[in-house]
Amino acid sequence: MKRKFEHPAPSEREQLTGPRYWRSLDEAAATPGFRAQLEREFPEGADTLDGVDRRHFMKIMAASFALGGVGVAGCRRPEKFILPYGKSVEGVVPGLPSYYATAMPVRKWAVPLLAETHQGRPTKLEGNPTYEAHGGSASLAAQASILELYDPERATAHTKAGAPITREQVDQLLASIAQNHAATQGAGLAFLAEESSSPTRRRLVAALRAKFPRSVWAEYEPVADEAPVAAAQAAFGAAVRPIYHFAKAKRIVSIDADFLQGEAGSLAHARGFSAGRRVTKKGDPMNRLYAVESGLTLTGSMADHRLRLATSHMLSFAARLAAATMQGVLEELSKHTVGADIASPWINECANDLLAHKGQALVVAGAHLPAEVHAVVHGINAAIGAIGQTVEFVPAETTPGVSTISALATAIKGGAVKTLVVLGGNPAYNAPADLDWANLQKAVPEVVRVGYYVDETSAANTPATTQILRAHYLESWGDARTQDGTVVPVQPMILPLFGGLTDLEILARLAGDRNTDPYALVAATITGLAGAGANTEKTMARFLHDGLLARSAPRPVTVRFNFGGVKQLLGSPKPAVQLSAGNLEVRFVADHRVDDGRYANNGWLQECPDPITKISWDNAILISPRLARDLGVKHSGSMIQVARAEEAEFTMGKENAPVFELTVGNRKVRGPVHIQPGLANYTVIVPLGYGRTVTGNVGKGAGFNAYLARASDGLHTATGATLTATGERRLLANTQEHWSMEGRDIIREANFEGANSYQENPAYVNTIGMESHAPSNIGKVGEKMTPQERATLIPRGNSLYSTPKFDGHHQWGMSIDLNTCIGCNACVVACQAENNIPIVGKEQVLRGREMHWIRIDRYYSDGTIDDRAMADLFGGEKSGNRDLPEEPQISLQPMTCVHCELAPCETVCPVNATVHDDEGLNTMAYNRCIGTRYCANNCPYKVRRFNFFDWNQRKLDELYLGQLAEFGTPELVKMAKNPEVTVRMRGVMEKCTYCVQRVQNGKIQHKVKMAREGKPGDVKVPDGTIKVACEQTCPVGAITFGDILDPNSAVSKAKAREQDYAVLGYLNIRPRTTYSGKLRNPNPKMPDYKALPHSRTEYDRKNVPQVHGHGGHDHPAPGATKKGGH
Amino acid sequence: MGHAPEHTSAAPAILAEVKPAHLPRATLVENDRSFSWITEKICGIIEGKTPTWWWVCFILACFVASFTVAGITYLVITGVGVWGHANPVNWAWDIVNFVFWIGIGHAGTLISAILCLLRQKWRTSINRAAEAMTIFAVVCAAIFPVFHVGRVWYAWYLFPIPNSNVIWQNFRSPLEWDVFAVSTYGTVSVLFWYVGLLPDLAVLRDRFFVAGNKVRSFLYGLFALGWRGSNRHWSNYEMAYIILAGISTPLVLSVHTIVSFDFAVSLLPGWHTTIFPPYFVAGAIFSGFGMVLTLMLPLRAIYGLQDLITQYHIDCMCKITLATGTIVGYAYGMEFFIAWYGANPYEGFAFINRAFGHYAWAYWIMIGCNVITPQFFWFKKIRENTSLVWILSIFVNVGMWFERFVIIVTSLARDFLPSSWGYYSPSIVEIFTFFGTFGVFSVLFLLFIRFLPVMPMAELKAVTPQADVHGGHGHAEPKH
């Protein structure tokens, strides 16, 4: 098939294809604009540092973007082109990824990251292991932020009054602002900025304030994630902030604090907490967590003792606890406990437990709580000897003379503001409703808005607004501090795709700084921080290589607690509000996924279900079962209640939630109501960040905007609210319809100590489930084998069939520790990013077609399940199956393909599209799959996912148009794909592959290395070199993957634990992923002590006849009497 | 059969005394109709000019059939997503309809094959139509498994064709067994049917030639393969026919057994049951006879075939329906017993959930139609009231559809992990697609009754008294 070659000019060829971005075009390098851009971004000169080297490389990289478009020629295959670099690039090997350190700034802290780039295209973010506090883990938001970089709906141009303007005009504008206000020392010049921990920004702001002393610098964050310094100021007389060491804490009391997920430094906290939580062998200690909450947070879900209490009563609680732990404060504090009735035994026993662990206990209070509570908590920590042990204090960095948004608002009202610079944020959307910011902003003659998206704020008063494109952090030079104050670099992985600017550049320009190159700005700061006489080049090289500046964290200071200050702060006592259905308390919380709304247009986050409610693409007004009963929110169950009643009404499998109107003061919002077990009876939880009006198609129309009900006087909590039914309904995309484990042996739990506890029988998991009273699946022969032999010989047990051997060099396996998993969802999105998993949109999630390869199952249990499914036939309304738990215990379980050795899915595939390989992987050949979906039916874990539509090629709102819909993926979205993983088409099945691409590449790299070192026979990959995506990002190290042929590998050790078990093991499918049973560590002295975990009680009621009189005669488990129960 | 040779050598005179009417079995062709009457009657249907009602039905049927065509086209250009499927219910109406239609098909083969083996002569009047029904039902059934796959253009992966990927099929998969079972079933049914048609095609060939319609005569002739009623042919022919009947019987049993394996071989509670094969086969016969009644009774009325499809036939079919219906009922009960006796909580829940869970409505419809309805056939009064029989037969069809729905959907909707429990509801597309298949079936059936003899003339003649060489001429002059 020879054919005449006519050299198609790339540009022409590209014109034919749809929307594209010049960064991704090979010919772009030639365009003068691009050259100019390069010159501006990267002045010639320091070409030796690796950072700069890479810029140099990126310059050529731009010219090498992938292969040319698809030519028309070719009878069977299209003619494709290979476009090599023009100039060789140091350190870049096409086909091998490169890793660079950077960091994602979040408010006053940052997540240090490693970015994986393929020929200059960042595709995956992972935690930077150099930063011990995080140990290489990354948060949900950090994992998902890569998608934001490639969001086709991000702002793509600087605009004035909506019309695009050039970079030159932007520069002129900034210069003019600087000039115009120079004379008046900045009077009439005002800034509204996001919080930031960037030392460089700090430096620039100082310079700016020095230049414009009369300007206003206000900072605003809609939600708080750090303890107020005022409290420390009162308690210690010093501006300090706490640094917690959860690893050292054996007893923890959380007062409405979600330190595992919601608050600053949560990654470090989770890591520390899990260290104290993990129990690998008998004799290991285990920490105990007391949680006092109004809502149900992830932290609360991990609690051993949980007290449901309205947020507005937290001060009373803190006071009571303080009174029980501190000396001579009783009469003073008892004044502040009026009105709230809290069971004394609970507090006293809790206090005793703390005092019994002096120096090993810790009390934390939620960032949203008033300074009074924090002050008291500081006192308690002092009393229980926590200070200096489990909590240390470092000087808090406070920007001098920083103003608030309310103050700024007054200034604007007074007409004092001529020019307003809004640095990031989105005040028009999330400012307190009483400020009416959108209109306020209109009153300002000149507004310069720096933003990443075109949003509500940029939409307000367009004529006077200049929207300056803000660069994504993966496009920017910058720096930040982690929660413990360590300085980390923010370095670009790719040139600004649309020529955005960083805050630093803008501030520098306004400050009239001559050198506005952000790299130079950062370099200057870092060299400064590194101390006198530091060599800039060397410092930066090290800084960028390590991804952090060693020893840059502030040293802890010693503090002395002084009750007097606290007393002053507390002032005159106010009795706690009495709450009722007519006087509700509202908690405004940052959403688990979209935070305060900043990530609203991120599809991965939107589709990721909330870890507790399991609702995706929406927020809901969460109410307690008690309040639901008062409001008459009911829903029909099944004919007779064969299973526990659903927590919501499901029509056609879709949660059909009633819409209620929430009235706070004189403000009203409407939102769907979702019943949430475990809430304080009369507290209503309202997640913020939804109901965006101006943003991309992803964020628009998702949820309702709770900011509209939020005023300055009640930013976090408000009382006196009411809920009234509207009669409307809204469908919620709930990914988990059923909340109860139905007394099944799926998650096996035991108490840490006491009767039937882990201490008594570390192998308690084997006393639960069908296996416990049935002959062993692997037979006597198998029982005698070592785990290694079992993994290769696959004993047939009592089966008729003999099973083939697995003769691979490795045998892969995984172990998941249910005891440490906190359900943060980071693994879900990490997997999505690594494996090119598409999002499907609300409409499809409603139908149950979400594609996540790993999901986190959340079960509630309260021990009151019916022992007989038919109870209603006799028990009628009395059936425990009819009501929802008010005090649930939560059990979380990450569930993904467990790679069964005797995989049921394989047996039924007619075309051999899913088979086993010799290393125990349950493989999936997409190109062989014809999509009978039989495998998915036969999978007992229901972890297989089917491409019902062409998710990747069609717009989510045009799925049903079929061929009529526009075909193809936007260039920008393509750039986010992992080149090592096939992008699946419509009609094929997919599922977790144990990150086969990482396994294979790991093996190959090792073989290549060994072959070069002359040890070609050594083909075994050392343990730990291959990490799967979910394992890699898990903050609590709950997931372990590796070679189970090697008895010393981490995974073999994990599987060797006595509490290791296989979910549904009785099916004899022999999953390669096994779980470590969950432990609870309740205090026997506590009033709410339970001798058995609820889920275990439910299991016994269902399966062990002797537990109740009449014996579950639906399905008695005979052996259970002997071994099943106790 | 027949008499011993030494009798035959005896003088006809003696035989003249014998009256076949005295034979203690019901006459299958009543009123002593003659051979030519049968020929006239049956060929008449084809030769007479097309009745208006036929055109009306035909056009209507085509319209209905177009729903399937449209539904399938939309499905293929868009994706399986247009159906209501989702995790955890990855099979629903598609497989329900497949099993439903296959089940219906089985009666046809059974009637003609098993009854033929058992020398049940009453089959002769219905077997042709029954076989046709089988074939058309299989056509309708085949639509679903073929188009329910995600990438139908790769469906050829299901057949062992050598290709550049050197990869073969997984013969452990019941679905692969299905491929062979259903295609074999289709092929053998068609052959069986065609062999039966041979002599009658010859008749039509000749009659149309005499009538001067060369074209149709040629067409019928082409397929008659030059049949000339030679007795040397008849002897091979009869032998072949009996053998085909012989193999069709185990075939039909195996086909539905294998269909039931699709479920029995899996490990899902509610599917993983050893009782399935017999239970499915019984169900198939049950639904099949239901459908035969549904189709034959109107046909009988329209064409006035009361003399050929006698009350005796209807009676037999009602009794079989009653028997199989009761077997099915027993299976339902047994499932519950085993679920309880097996003491597997997952299994136990699956069945209680079936009866009282979210899909209870479907379950009780099933019980009502499949267990209660046939019990009416205990009463002769009801068996004799054709219109009532017809209505009941429709209930049977509905009930059997729901049986498959209950088995497939309820088991999938709530299986092992409560976290993945769900609820399935069909989309308008699959409802229309299913609805359309009745059109497809009707179109084919209408064409059949218009262009092919609805009853095997040769066989009918063979069972008339005067066909008996030892007393046939005892009937002096059969009236015309």
Added chain:
Amino acid sequence: MSKLFPKSANTLPFQIVVYLVVLAGIATAGVTYYMTPKYTRVGYAPVQPVPFSHAKHVQEVGLDCRYCHSNVDKSGHSNIPTAQTCMNCHSVVKANSPLLAPVRESAEKGTPVPWVWIHTTPDYAYFNHAAHVNRGVSCVECHGKVNEMDVVSHTKPLSMAFCIECHRDPAARLRDPKDVFNLNSPRLADQGADGAKKAAGFVHDWKVMPPQSCSGCHR
């Protein structure tokens, strides 16, 4: 009816059968040709923007494969040399030959030379060069005797069957690691009497166990 069917009609069935057989034969042949390895793009030899002759560079100049394809033993991709690499010599040799214009342009502007892609696998199949060339699989096994080609052409089918063939019996095709880039070298197995033994030894010592199930190539 025989008045309808002439005597000749009796041969009709036989004829039909014959025709069917012939037809089926043709169809099968076509399908086989289209679906079996033989018909991939064997023989595909497009004209390249620069008429680069491997024969000249390898046989006359004596370059090693890795001079240009410098990452073939490090990375999964075997890289096409950058214009800069070409210019190492061609800034002196044939410094201003019109044929080399695209290379010179590329070298100074940074715009790539659009070489036409010849040897390729489908997007869902992941072939890794490093894994092969470092473990005794020579270039020639998949690319043919490129060292003798003036115009590179596609000589092996590179279909799944082709890959599997070798993965099932690596011993028959392995070379001594130092011969991997010498396209004229003999396979171990072909080296006389003890060749087979050598090959077997290699497979054993190097623990050569090429994957034969999906995960090897499909991800």
Added chain:
Amino acid sequence: MAVQPYGLIATFKTAPDLYHAAEQVRDAGYRHWDCITPFPVHGLDKAMGLKRSIVPRISLAGGITGFITGMTMIWWTGQIDYPLIVGGKPLFSPMFAFPVSYELTILFTAFATIGGMLLLNGLPRHYHPVLKYDHIVRGMDDTFFIVIEARDPRFNVANTKALLEKIGGASVTELEP
């Protein structure tokens, strides 16, 4: 035309008539003769002295071929050509190979049976002298014929005609080839 006729054909009204006539033709020792009936007349084979059909043997052969084909195909594809570990099941086992082999058995039996039947009957044969007989139409309907072919050694227009009339055959006619 004075060509040798194909044979003689005689008409009979009822099945019994034919039956007895056939017995006599048989006894007369003719071999190349045949009865034309609209339906299979029971006992006529015996009356004509026909041997039992050999179709069953052909069917049996077909069945065996089918079963072996199935088993071999599954064994070869699964165990020899491309062994893959599927659900931890053996590479080959007669158990899971049975259903498919079973179906193939039946399929091949059916083909063999029908093929054999047509072969033995020499069908398809659209042209046949008998079919040229004007009244043959009735033969498919309600009349019976006996045809004695000219190639029979005992055939002799006169005698054979006589025999046919003797045994009650009406309107005895010569059939042109």
